Structure formats: structure tokens, C-alpha cells
Amino acid sequence: MRLVDLAKTLGTEIFVPGGRAVPDLEITGVAPLDAAGAQELSFLTNPRYAAKLAESKAAAVILASPREDFPRPQLLSKNAYATMAKASSLFYVRSHTFKGLSDLAVVHPTAKVDPTATVYPCAFVDAHAVIGPKAIIYPHTFIGERVEIGAGTVVFASVTVMAECKIGRDCLIHAGSVIGGDGFGFAPTRDGIEKIPQVGAVVIGDDCEIGPLNTIDRGAFTDTVIGRGCKFDSQVHIAHGVVMGEYGMIAGGGAIAGSTRIGKRLIMAGHTAVGPSLELGDNITLGPKGGLTRSTDVPGEYMGMPAVPASEWRRQVVALAQLPLLLKKVSALQRQVDALSGALAAPSTAKDAE
């Protein structure tokens, strides 16, 4: 792709240091500063790596603002990170080696597979399932009864989608994930444990990405709902009946407990958890390993277990490091005060004792 066309597609201005004209360049891909070749576009999204600019061989670079230490064309973008993502996407085509409906797949006669969809060998598609146009179903997948897979969605190997669940358009469901397993609903009794049947389903919106080995459980009585554009990393767990707003992002090992309702643009860092039956507003961020145990509609970052506003948590962490010394200080102070008290109560006696 020619550099000028690339800049146009990305919606970026081109700056060339020294006021030179924009060269007529063919760009063949995107790479980090130290790996980019003479026909590749690079990017500076983390100021930590600015020193690499001068040495980079890249043909051009995406930057937030023009810099003199890179002598070739610069694509200027306020959100350089997103522009890099978009640029990289333009050059990336995922390879699928199979096309069409394999006769080595097991497809129930009542299932409806769109003629433009792909079903790999070793896939299992159960009764009344619907596979939308251009959807791709990889080997060893289980597409349960009455499941609906939206147009353009890719379901990678060994994914299980249990009965009745619906997945939107243009989603990626990564390998090994289980959508619609039974929620964890049990009532302990005197004699044992009674299971609560999980009769709800899972409904996943359009443009979602479900990472490898996620578990998104079906609801007990109502559906578990994942809003449009949500992106989950590996090993994320969403419990029964959770309703999650659009564009949420959950990093590796994050979990949301049952029946919690969440607004838009939730961000959860790695190993985080959100407690059961909470109500969260929009734009809540939970920092690494945090555990959110209370409902809140105050946007911002939370940290710790139980989670508190991040600034408060940081103060606590700093204070905790001083605590062992504080204990000693207070003991010393107590002794000092006791001595003072003694001196004041009986100053003459105290003086005599000296």
C-alpha cells in the first residue's frame, strides 16, 4: 500500500522533517522500531522507547507529535496506539486452510449452515443450530442445540457452545472456551446439596472477542449477556446471570460473579474479581488482583481486596510498609509519655530517683 493511501485510510496527517515532500513509498507491513525494515511502517506509542527512533530503519513512523530525531515521514495521530492497531490490521489476513462444509464434520440434519459458512472436519453441530453467513467453525467444536452463530464469527478449535446460546456477528471465540456451561447454583440442605437448574442461556453481542479457555456460564433463570464489542483475554470467567455493557475489557484470569450488572467500558486487569449481585456504573477500572465487593457508580480506578479507590489503596500500601516501624515508634512514645507522666505526677520523687 502506498504511504499516502495508508495515511488517508488511517486519517492521519503526514509530516516530513525539514519540510521535504512526501516520498512515493510502498509500505509492506508494520513492525516495532527495532525490527522494521526499509519498507515498513513503525510506531512510537511508549515514550520509553523514544531512543530507538533515531536508529530505526522504518520507512515511516506513527507518532503523537512531530519529532526531529526521526528523519523520514511521520504519521501524526493523537491516539498513536489505536492508529498503529488499525495500520497493522490493514496488513494482516488470518489464514484459514479449509472452506465450505466438510463431510467429515458431524452436522445434525435439522441444523442450518449458511452456504457461505465454513465447517471444518471434526466439528459437531447439533440439532436446530444456525451457522450464519461466512462464519467459520473449527475442528473439535461443539455447537449445541438451537445455538446461533452470527455472520462472520470465527469459532476456533475445541470451543463448546452449549444449547440455546447466541453469539453475535464478527466475533472471535478462541480455542477451548466454554460458552453456556451450567452456572454455579446450588442450595445446601441438611442432607446434601440441591442443584438449581440453569435454564437461562448466554447471549454475546456483535464484535466481541472471547479469549482462549474462557468460561461464560448460562444464567439460572435469565440469560447471561455480554454487550457489543467486549474483549476478554485468556481464562476469563463470567458467572451466571451477569449482564455486561458494551466495550468491556477483561485481562487474563478476571472473573465476574453471579448476577452482577455492569455498565459500559469496564476494564479489569489481570487476576481481578467482581463480587456477586453488584451494580456497577460506566467506566469502572479494577487494578491488578483487585477484588470489588461493593456496588459503585463512581467512575475511576479501584484497587485492592476489598477494592477501594486506587489513590486510597496506594496510600495504604505506602503506609503499610511503614507499619512495622510505627509499632516500635509507638512503643517508644508510650515509654516516653509514661516517663513524663511519672515525672509530672511526682516531680520531686522522680528527681530523687535519678
Place this chain on the structure above:
Amino acid sequence: MRLVDLAKTLGTEIFVPGGRAVPDLEITGVAPLDAAGAQELSFLTNPRYAAKLAESKAAAVILASPREDFPRPQLLSKNAYATMAKASSLFYVRSHTFKGLSDLAVVHPTAKVDPTATVYPCAFVDAHAVIGPKAIIYPHTFIGERVEIGAGTVVFASVTVMAECKIGRDCLIHAGSVIGGDGFGFAPTRDGIEKIPQVGAVVIGDDCEIGPLNTIDRGAFTDTVIGRGCKFDSQVHIAHGVVMGEYGMIAGGGAIAGSTRIGKRLIMAGHTAVGPSLELGDNITLGPKGGLTRSTDVPGEYMGMPAVPASEWRRQVVALAQLPLLLKKVSALQRQVDALSGALAAPSTAKDAE
């Protein structure tokens, strides 16, 4: 099912407000207060939702004690939650679209599949495995050498049960779980790391439920044992050689480290962990994200990392929030005391300075 028959089956008394007669109603299902239709049974198990009683269209409702704000029949149960679970189970039948032994399954000639069992297409059953009566084996499952699957047990899609493991009767093994993978047994040496072969197996009791994407590792020398009636949520991990008593419940992401022995009715909340080689008594509960690092036979709830009795943990959390201020207070106090000391040492000078 007629309401009177339902009440009889559930072992509940029927109360009708205003002393009216029990109507002859046909009940078709169970649903939450705000979703139940005029032929459905509902329930109030969380007092938070009591306000929904008056507006509910439900034909009848399960309650812990009679209430005047619901004008129709009330099924009274001290454990309303368990009664709701039981009622819901009565109306729920899990659908399995396939029956019998599929000729698209791969079953070793030495395996024994009961004639009443179901083995779906794409299942793999290895040498000398035994599939009990009415057991159901879903697609993409791996049932290893000499594995035994008990009567009535359902093994969902993509489950792996490694050689020699035994699963009891009427269990549910949810999709993607791995039973009997190698335990994490390694001995570091000067030159590298020596693997300890994991020659024990996994033995799971009757009526257990293993959630989606669980890992239950085989023991190094002895078996890993899961007691009767245990219920595990998604992504639970049980390490090698754990012996767990009956009716334990572990929520999402909970993990028990190697060789730990646990009594009955353990409850672990989400993201919890129990340390290696511990001995735990009956009725231990570990709160969210807690890490239990010491043996205990004192029943009750534990929290934190390292876990302490929950009441103690709560006091620590409250105290920690006050710590940043405490540090300032102690500094101020120190200055105050130093001033006092100075004043007392030379009272006349102090007075002069005033």
C-alpha cells in the same frame, strides 16, 4: 403439575392469605418474581426483592414465612432457597439429542460400554474403559485407558479423563475439564529439573459436579480423591494427592494445592486457594480471594492472605483504612510529646518562650 401435588412433592405447607381455599391450579414452571407468568411458581429467597412480591403475576410463591403482600398461594419452607431449587428441578429436563453408541465414535474393542449408555459421535474411548448404564459421553471427549464412568454420569464435550481415573454415579463433568492430568511434581537439581512420575489416579465420588474447564490432577503416588456430592464451579483446580471430604463447594477459580486433606462441607469462594500439605477439619469456609496457609480444624469463615478468621480480617481492613491518618497522628503526637518533654525538662525556659 397441580399445585397441591407440587407442594406435596416439595414437602411444603400451602398458605393462602385471607383463609381462602387452595385453588386447583396447574403449574408449568418456576421463574423469578418479575418474570413469572400466571401459571408459574415463583420464590422470595432474598429479602432485597420483597418489593417485587406485590407486583408479581406468579400463580404461587415459595416463602420462608407467610406474607400478606402476596395475595395468592404461598408454599412455606424454612429453606426456601433449597425448595426453589428442588421445584425448578422438577420442571427441568436436560435435552440430549443423541442416544446409543455412535458408529462415528472411536471405541477401543476392549472398552465396555453399557448397552443403555450413550456415546456421541467424535468421542474417543480407550482400551479397557468402562462406561456405566445410562452414562452419556459427549463429542470430543477422551476417556482414557481403564477409566470408569459411573451409571447416569454425563461427560460433556471436550472433557479429558486420563488413564485409570474413576468417576462415580450421577455426576456431571462439564465441558473442557481435564481429570487426571499429571500433578505438578518436580525436583530441581543443579543441572535442571527432575520430573516425579504421577502414578496415582483421580477418584471422584457419586453425585459430584465438576464445572467447565476444571483441572483435577492425578496423585504422585496415591490417588486424588473427591468426596461424594462435591460441587465445583468453572476453572477450579485440584492438585495431586488432595483428599476432599463430601459436599465441598468451590467457586470459580478456586484451587487446592498438593497433598492437602480436607473434611466435609468445605466452602471456597471465588479466586481462593488452600496451601499445600494442610489438614482442614469440617465446615471450613474461605472468603473471596483468600489464601489459607495453615492447617485448622476450627470451623468458620476465614479471609485474607494469609487467611485469618473473617472477623479478624474485617477489623484489619477497617484499621488499614485508618493507617495513613494514624501515621500522621503519631508524628504529631511525637512532636507534642517532645515539646512536653522539653517543657518539663526546663519548665521556666518553656514558659519564658511563650
Place this chain on the structure above:
Amino acid sequence: MRLVDLAKTLGTEIFVPGGRAVPDLEITGVAPLDAAGAQELSFLTNPRYAAKLAESKAAAVILASPREDFPRPQLLSKNAYATMAKASSLFYVRSHTFKGLSDLAVVHPTAKVDPTATVYPCAFVDAHAVIGPKAIIYPHTFIGERVEIGAGTVVFASVTVMAECKIGRDCLIHAGSVIGGDGFGFAPTRDGIEKIPQVGAVVIGDDCEIGPLNTIDRGAFTDTVIGRGCKFDSQVHIAHGVVMGEYGMIAGGGAIAGSTRIGKRLIMAGHTAVGPSLELGDNITLGPKGGLTRSTDVPGEYMGMPAVPASEWRRQVVALAQLPLLLKKVSALQRQVDALSGALAAPSTAKDAE
């Protein structure tokens, strides 16, 4: 195997209490002290179990130093744990019931499967994949395009290895793991979230063990690299672009965030996490549930979240337990000091009041 040959293979000296001759014994296996039969070798690796020595029926025992309370031959080893591992390995042969290339496997015509390799029924091997000599590929595996599986490596059931990834020689990849899923790379924008294509691969060294249900994500621009001899427990997660040195060990649920570079012999306990974009030196150990958020090249054990040197963390834990009482003490002290101040400000009044 004869005892003398076993000792020779293990490189251990044989000590017989009472100066008796080494008996000519045939050893049939290795077992713990309380389970070993009269022809089995046992071991004492944890002093906690020393009391079991006297009662053990074992033919011989591996010990760190000679003991008089076990009357039969003793194999002396400074690293008794590693010697036990090695001994146990000598008697252990993993059973694989199938051999050769199954015609029930789906193998792309361009894939190269070594004639000495095994591919079970229901395996899927994609275009241009290479399966090395004596490698074993279990059922329901997905071996992606251009993937390379090294000689002697075993890939257990339902493992997914995505396109371009390379696994070394003599590795064990346990059931359900996903190697080479997309890394979690997204750039939020005003309108939604832009995906960063993950074009790197995963490269795993020789002699690695990847536990059940691991996720090892491919890199965004560069490869994710796992060094020789690394051993991972169940449910471990390695994010995109991580580079990990040799002989690292990660227990259940451990996770390393994106782009972190790690030295040799990292040890991570259960439920631990290492933050993104860090640089860690050799011989770092992270204790249970710890979260490492800063780069360090200081070897040793770290604990807590955020992690600090373990000794510091232990002091903090002890101090925190005293904090609720400290708050009360400081309040009392403040009152005492205020009273003293009052007394000192008006000494005569104070004296009058007494």
C-alpha cells in the same frame, strides 16, 4: 532392577545399618514409606514423616544421611527428593494404546508426519505442519498451519496449537492447553476498541512441560518464547511477547503479563502474577498469590501485592495483625498526652484537681 544396579544408576552410596553386607534384592518400584511393600524402594524427603521410617516395610529407602531407625539398606543422596524422582522415573512407563498414523485422523496432504510418529484418531493436523520423530499426537488435538512439533514430544487430548508455533523436543503438552491463541492486544478509541493483530508466534524449548489447560498466547509483533526445561502446572497463563528463561517453574493459576522478560529459574507459586513489561533477573521466586509489579534483578523470594521481599512482607503481616490494637493504643496515648499537656499548661490547677 537389582538394588545395587539401581544405586549405581542413581549415583548413590548404599549404607546398611550394623555394617551388614548389601543384600541381593530385586526392586520392583517406588512408594511412600507407609505404602511400600517388601520389594519396593521408599524415601524420606520431608522430616515430618521420619516417624514412619521404623514401621515401613520398604526393602530400602532413599535418605539424605544414614539413620539407625531404619534397619535395611539406605541409598544416601544429598538431594533425596531429586533421587526419589529419578528412581520413580526408572520404573514408570507411560502407556499409549495407539501407534502410527491413524486413518481416522485428519491430516492435511502438505503436513509432514515422521514415520515413527503417532497420530491418534480424531487428531487434526493442518497444512505444512511438521510432526517430528516419535512424537505422539492425541485425539481431538488441533495442530495448526506450519506448526512444528519436536521429536519425542507428546501432545495430549484436546490441545490446540495455533498456526506457526514451534514446540521443542521431548516436551509434554497436557490436555486442553491452547498454545498460540491471540494475545490480548487492544487499543480503546472514542468509538470502540481497535484490535492489534497478533502476528508473532509461540516458541517452546526442549524438555518443557505445559500443564493441563494452560494458555500461552502468541506475540503481537514478536514471538512469545518459553526457555528450555520450563515446567508449568495447570491453568497457567503466559501473555503475548513474554520471553522466559530456562528451567522456570509456575504453579497452578500463575500468570505472566505481556512483554515481560524473565531470567533463568523463575519460581512462581500458586495464583501468582507478574506485571506487564517487566524485566526480571535470574532466580526470582514469587510466593503464593503474590503480584510482582516492578522489575528486579535481586534474586530471592518476593510476596504480597504489590510484592516486596518476603521477609518484609512477613513483618507487614505480623504488624497488620497488631494494627487494630495499635489504633486503640494511640487514641489512649493521645488522651494521656493531652491530659499531660493540660496539666503542664496549668500545673497548679492540675494539682488542685487531684
